[in-house]
Amino acid sequence: MRKIIMMLAVAAAFTSCQEDKGYTISGEASKMEDGKMVYVSEIDEKTNRPNRVDSTAIKDGHFELDLQDPETSNLSFLEFEGTQGNVIFISENEEIKFKIYKDSLRASEITGGKENKILQEYLGHLKQVNEKVMKGRTAMRTAFQQKDSTKLTSLQETEKEIIDNDKVFKKKIVQENPDSFVSIMVISDMLRMKSYPVNEIKEMYDGLSEEVKNTAIGKQIGENLEKENKVAVGSKAPNFTAPTPEGDELALKDVMGKVTVIDFWAAWCKPCRVENPNLVKTYNKYKDDGLSIIGVSLDRPGQKDRWIKAIKDDGLPWHQVSNLEFWQDPVAQLYGIKAIPAAFVLDEEGTIVARDLRGADLDKKIGELLNKG
Structure with missing residues (x-):
């Protein structure tokens, strides 16, 4: 009887290990040479710079790494030996898969994990906004050269609408995903771009989960918001x-x-x-x-x-x-x-x-x- 119980316990443990693969990354990099190194980096809490945490070599157009489960999500990067640029992703306790495009790393596909799904949605949105704005500004230059004031005014109004919609999109992401690491990245962008008054950005930050606010970037943004809020419009100017x-x-x-x-x-x-x-x-x-x-x-x-x-x-x-x-x-x-x-x-x-x-x-x-x- 004891032998049966022991066997069942081992089987259960084995099954559990098989089901919970934790933080692993794997990918297809068919156009990259075998033997080329793949590096994984994360933002270091102390230096706020990317720090390499692991690496592997490409074999038969593929790569795979089993990484230590992160305590909290973090902004991470994949770099490839001999290739410019990187692939941005979020470290999380999930199996994350990549389809790498050597000639355009930023266009690479990422699947797996709630955080990375939100990240891809956000990065795709930023790409669309940037393309629309750049296309509009090219048209503005043409309208200016042709002295077409009506067209120029119309294009300026369109750009304002694009930027306003971008602000709404960002706010929606934060409000709908208070427990997502991506939300703190969005708030960081808002603060840098001054998309909203500081007091409104702080309200959004305050609505995030404690886990997100306690990440390295979360703590940094919190400190920056406290400083900014002290000198925001409507605040009493600090004496000096x-x-x-x-x-x-x-x-x-x-x-x-x-x-x-x-x-x-x-x-x-x-x-x-x-x-x-x-x-x-x-x-x-x-x-x-x-x-x-x-x-x-x-x-x-x-x-x-x-x-x-x-x-x-x-x-x-x-x-x-x-x-x-x-x-x-x-x-x-x-x-x-x-x-x-x-x-x-x-x-x-x-x-x-x-x-x-x-x-x-x-x-x-x-x-x-x-x-x-």
Whole structure:
């Protein structure tokens, strides 16, 4: 009797192992030479860069790997020796199959796994959007050259509709797949492209499952959203203190006006220097009505002289501060600055009412806030 029970237990275990193959990948690569290596990479949590985790060789036009079951899904890549590009997929505890097209890796087919099904749907959508936009812009150039304003306007409206539909599609993916790793990738794209206001993107993020939010990219996006939300339109502008050219400490709260502009710039930044005359004009126009500006320079360490010279050369009469720490400037870090020029417009209460406006748009907004528009 004990022998029968033992045999049944072994058989059950064997059957279970046969049914649960876990995370395996296999593929057909018929046009690739035997012996060429196939590399599997995943995004490393610490470096945020692809890290090779395994490899195999192509044999008889096929490849196969049995990989360690991932604790959580992750963005992964297949690379092929001697071939440019890669194939993007999601690691998950499923049998994932590939049909590789050597001449167009991005067109390769992937089957297996819920995550990869959603990923393929998303990548296919992005490809269609890109093709439509590029085709439309080619037509726009032709219409512009032919001075066909009616056609040009129609094409611009069509592009806007394409982009609006793209935003709706992305939001739908996130809302319908709160437990999918792909949803955090979509939110990352939304944040990068500024598809929606930060507070709306954060609401979508908050609706995701804890498992998705606790992935490496999920944690990173969560941190970025927290930072962005602190300086989003409608939020109270974080106070800061930094050194002036004279070496004194100056705080934002000490220079507030009816309208205040925080202007991030640098002496080395050509677009900033081009924008400065517009800002000078706006300042002179509204300074007596309550406009205050504080410039925050991202100049490099040891280049205080260049910063001061730029202030003088461009005739910038408003308050200036800088820690001279380049992109590591604490104020720039606090406001999530990744590109300059960048401007934040505050009302009398210190609430951010607009950001990233330049030239005529900035002038118009300030005029409206001061009832001068």
